[in-house]
Amino acid sequence: MDGLVVVKIGGASGVDPDGVCADVAALVRAGRRVVLVHGGSAAVDDLAARLGVPQRHLVSPSGVTTRHTDAATLRVLQLALLGQVRPAVLAALGRGGVRAVGLSGLDANLLRAERRAAVRAVVDGRRVLVRDDHSGRITSVDGGLLRLLLADGVTPVVSPPAVAEDGLPVNANADRVAAAVAVELGAQALVFLTAAPGLLADPADDASLLAEHELGEDTPVAGGGMAVKLVAAREALRGGVRSVVVSDGRVASPVGRALDGGGTRLR
Amino acid sequence: MDGLVVVKIGGASGVDPDGVCADVAALVRAGRRVVLVHGGSAAVDDLAARLGVPQRHLVSPSGVTTRHTDAATLRVLQLALLGQVRPAVLAALGRGGVRAVGLSGLDANLLRAERRAAVRAVVDGRRVLVRDDHSGRITSVDGGLLRLLLADGVTPVVSPPAVAEDGLPVNANADRVAAAVAVELGAQALVFLTAAPGLLADPADDASLLAEHELGEDTPVAGGGMAVKLVAAREALRGGVRSVVVSDGRVASPVGRALDGGGTRLR
Amino acid sequence: MAATACPECEGSVELAESLTQNEILECPDCLSELEVVTTNPPVLALAPEMAEDWGE
Amino acid sequence: MAATACPECEGSVELAESLTQNEILECPDCLSELEVVTTNPPVLALAPEMAEDWGE
Ligand SMILES: [Zn+2]
Ligand SMILES: [Zn+2]
Numbered sequence: 018m019d020g021l022v023v024v025k026i027g028g029a030s031g032v033d034p035d036g037v038c039a040d041v042a043a044l045v046r047a048g049r050r051v052v053l054v055h056g057g058s059a060a061v062d063d064l065a066a067r068l069g070v071p072q073r074h075l076v077s078p079s080g081v082t083t084r085h086t087d088a089a090t091l092r093v094l095q096l097a098l099l100g101q102v103r104p105a106v107l108a109a110l111g112r113g114g115v116r117a118v119g120l121s122g123l124d125a126n127l128l129r130a131e132r133r134a135a136v137r138a139v140v141d142g143r144r145v146l147v148r149d150d151h152s153g154r155i156t157s158v159d160g161g162l163l164r165l166l167l168a169d170g171v172t173p174v175v176s177p178p179a180v181a182e183d184g185l186p187v188n189a190n191a192d193r194v195a196a197a198v199a200v201e202l203g204a205q206a207l208v209f210l211t212a213a214p215g216l217l218a219d220p221a222d223d224a225s226l227l228a229e230h231e232l233g234e235d236t237p238v239a240g241g242g243m244a245v246k247l248v249a250a251r252e253a254l255r256g257g258v259r260s261v262v263v264s265d266g267r268v269a270s271p272v273g274r275a276l277d278g279g280g281t282r283l284r
Numbered sequence: 285m286d287g288l289v290v291v292k293i294g295g296a297s298g299v300d301p302d303g304v305c306a307d308v309a310a311l312v313r314a315g316r317r318v319v320l321v322h323g324g325s326a327a328v329d330d331l332a333a334r335l336g337v338p339q340r341h342l343v344s345p346s347g348v349t350t351r352h353t354d355a356a357t358l359r360v361l362q363l364a365l366l367g368q369v370r371p372a373v374l375a376a377l378g379r380g381g382v383r384a385v386g387l388s389g390l391d392a393n394l395l396r397a398e399r400r401a402a403v404r405a406v407v408d409g410r411r412v413l414v415r416d417d418h419s420g421r422i423t424s425v426d427g428g429l430l431r432l433l434l435a436d437g438v439t440p441v442v443s444p445p446a447v448a449e450d451g452l453p454v455n456a457n458a459d460r461v462a463a464a465v466a467v468e469l470g471a472q473a474l475v476f477l478t479a480a481p482g483l484l485a486d487p488a489d490d491a492s493l494l495a496e497h498e499l500g501e502d503t504p505v506a507g508g509g510m511a512v513k514l515v516a517a518r519e520a521l522r523g524g525v526r527s528v529v530v531s532d533g534r535v536a537s538p539v540g541r542a543l544d545g546g547g548t549r550l551r
Numbered sequence: 552m553a554a555t556a557c558p559e560c561e562g563s564v565e566l567a568e569s570l571t572q573n574e575i576l577e578c579p580d581c582l583s584e585l586e587v588v589t590t591n592p593p594v595l596a597l598a599p600e601m602a603e604d605w606g607e
Numbered sequence: 608m609a610a611t612a613c614p615e616c617e618g619s620v621e622l623a624e625s626l627t628q629n630e631i632l633e634c635p636d637c638l639s640e641l642e643v644v645t646t647n648p649p650v651l652a653l654a655p656e657m658a659e660d661w662g663e
Contacts, residue, residue, distance in 0.1 A: 064363075067335055068334055068335065092368070095367050095368065095371050096331075096363045096364075096367035096368055097363075097367065098367070099366050099367040099370070099371060100362050100363035100364065100365070100366040100367020100368065101359070101362065101363055101367065103366070104362050104366060104388070104390050104445075104453065107388075107390040107391060108390050108447065108451055108452060108453060111390060111392075111393050111447060111451050112451035116392040116393070116429075117391065117392060118385075118387065118391045118392050118429070119386075119390075119391055120385065121371070121374075123371050123374040123375050123378060123386075124374060124384065124385045124386055125378070125383040125384060125385050125438060126378050126383070134655070135629075135654075135655055137631065140627070141627075143627055143630050143631075144630065144631040145627060145628075145629045145630050145631060146629045146631060146642050146654060146655075147629065148629060162383075162385070162436075162438070165432070165433075165436055166432075169429075169432055171392060171429070178371075180375065180378060184375055184378050184379035185375060186371065186375060401599070402598075402599055404575065407571075408571075410571055410574050410575075411574065411575040412571060412572075412573045412574050412575060413573040413575060413586050413598060413599075414573065415573060
């Protein structure tokens, strides 16, 4: 879709959703079509603590850490993302004059996923199969519903969870949801807003920002959330998205800056 | 809208949302257009207790009791309705083959409300003005968005909160939301599903079901949720909705039964 | 028992020992509804007019 | 140290004192990945094959 931008905002502290929403509102008023995708891991952690739901993490054999989404955590995740983060985003967009509609994978089966029935992980130094994890990999996006809304001037706000083959919700990484949405809609650009200037040659030095980075080269920062962003970026680039950028969500006009050459462009 | 049915499901225990959703799915597959509206006061109470958010109620000078929606309760209400009740309804409809999309008042400002800046109440025998209540009265419904989705074969699922003039969420009674939606869309029928057979001449005797009831006559049961349903029913009838029914949500095919003459038809 | 002036008619409104913030009193002279805006010192203001409109 | 038969090649797989449910072992003979299905008595089954696919 010509000129369409998919913007992923994270749940990390430091990124102000109101600032991002004001920027998105300005872009929409200027005629840009935008799809917003959000996660919200900080909100999930906070609500889990308030509800006394212990949070565990899984470490893959290759060392990647992710949330262990057991049944109780899946319920907390839906509460936090759909009942807290998303309403705040929708209200902020509405105040900016944007007609925004929130959709998760459960809305008209927008995001279908294949549940990971068993996840290989390392627990206490042992390799185990985790069988109660409710997360999955996106297999399809219903572009028709998104196009219907975009054509009517609506800005979709897309959230995990996705829906599995059995019709039940599964957690899905929001970066990869954003990539799948961008590919399905033939977006011109995919912008990941983070609490960092972009990809850094030296993680301790904000001035070492890389203007461009070729995926497949040695990646300077493979830790934490950035690794998954690079996986998602590869999926988007392979799917035909022309411009994929990781950029700072903490500055003024974060989306505009990312589209004007800010942050790190991935190739 | 010809043949459109608005169905309100409550949050009271005893009404099985999965059963209602299966029935709605059957109607939709048979070609009926349906809008579902839900509340969820039991889920709000439960989550408020888990989070340690005290729940207070307001008693109006004439004796009607409602939830006191202070700022903390408004947050709990959004968590419970948008992050728990609605995802379960959407998933159940999806499993029934229905393309359902959830919308609250925050989605494209679907439900606009006038906040009650000050509510007259009786507290400890004294008449007071409660000024921290975040609730309001529906002033308009964006029928365009609902019609767009219905025309595309989508079943909208509508939830409180509504949005006030300042762009912030306010609690709104789901029965009155259902009435406002039914009026805006020119629905043929509005069905309130409850945990009772309908309106009873004797509240203690399920066999005393009234097949019809003329609003304005002495109302046999004015207590609790039924009083607000009658207010909402009057709003719907005055707005041109032909058939308004209060019926049992606990039986098999609850919507089909209500449309076939079950429960109490209000005039 | 203390008293204060009605902000509407300047008549005298008697005040109970214990006042509650946002309590509503009625002026015996002009029958205005008056809200207790502060309790110490007691300040009364005309209560906003509103239709009763209930529902959770 | 106890041992049990590999469900794939029937070779002998040695078992540590403390086994964990869903732990993955490797058969020294056929190199199959084996999942500990129950710990007492120890029962092994061929672990499902999966690509590693991560992300919250
Ligand atoms: Zn007076
Ligand atoms: Zn073997």
